[in-house]
Amino acid sequence: MRTEASRWGLGAVTPDRTLWDIDAFFVLLRRARRRVLMLDYDGTLAPFHINPARAVPYPGIKALLARLMAQAGTRLVIVSGRWIQDLVPLLGLEQLPEIWGSHGWERRQANGAYTGASLDLEMRKIFEEASAAVAVTEALGARIERKPTCLAVHWRGLPAVTTHRIKDRVCENWTRMASDERVVWHEFDGGIELRLAGFDKGSVVQEILREEGTEAACAYLGDDHTDEAAFAAMPDEGAAVLVHPYYRVTAAHYWIRPPSGVRRFLPRWIEAGAR
Ligand SMILES: [Mg+2]
Structure with missing residues (x-):
């Protein structure tokens, strides 16, 4: 125990x-x-x-x-x-x-066999909207990483004041998605990301x-x-x-x-x- x-x-x-x-x-x-x-x-x-x-x-x-x-x-x-x-x-x-x-x-087995998720149209739309909503942070120096089931906004290496501004902008835009059970978003070391739940x-x-x-x-x-x-x-x-x-x-x-x-x-x- x-x-x-x-x-x-x-x-x-x-x-x-x-x-x-x-x-x-x-x-x-x-x-x-x-x-x-x-x-x-x-x-x-x-x-x-x-x-x-x-x-x-x-x-x-x-x-x-x-x-x-x-x-x-x-x-x-x-x-x-x-x-x-x-x-x-x-x-x-x-x-x-x-x-x-x-x-x-997604999974790649040691023998090379690959299985991955494919997003339906509705989920793609959610990610596209989430991506467009945080595009403004790129002007502040954020780097946006767009993956099939995840959208990450990176701020590693930026000054603390800029990091806070980026984080505020992301939270403002993603908060409305908080009740959508199909996605989760959270901070990680050096950024914040939105992921497909599951x-x-x-x-x-x-x-x-x-x-x-x-x-x-x-x-x-x-x-x-x-x-x-x-x-x-x-x-x-x-x-x-x-x-x-x-x-x-x-x-x-x-x-x-x-x-x-x-x-x-x-x-x-x-x-x-x-x-
Ligand atoms: Mg790690």
């Missing part, structure tokens, strides 16, 4: 286990026949970049991902809010892992774990508020890992800092799976 103290990460102690005892997770991992490692991309495997199209992985990460994929018994999955076709060139891997993109609206990173984790059954040892690493749904969907015996320079209140079980914590976590995973 997840206790309240388990939300506090480093140093907190519960009656049933000492938190931040990630060693205990790796003992489980070593014994497991099957392992599932789910990784967010931006902020977890790659640093943020003012231009999202240039956010390549931290040095050393690509080689670790390649080793993970080569290891029998590990299913490597990247779970991102990005459109898969934008993510693939950034990964720069010869062999791709399984990727879920657009917050779960899938999120939590539903991706649920689907992957449903496919794997209860025997697989699993971990999910992520940095952003959109990863909280995934953390909450993780079983207590799994590892939900917040990857962030600073601790925040989170549903994750563990907290590590990027990139050093990730650079330690991935080799430990490889070592635990070595036969």
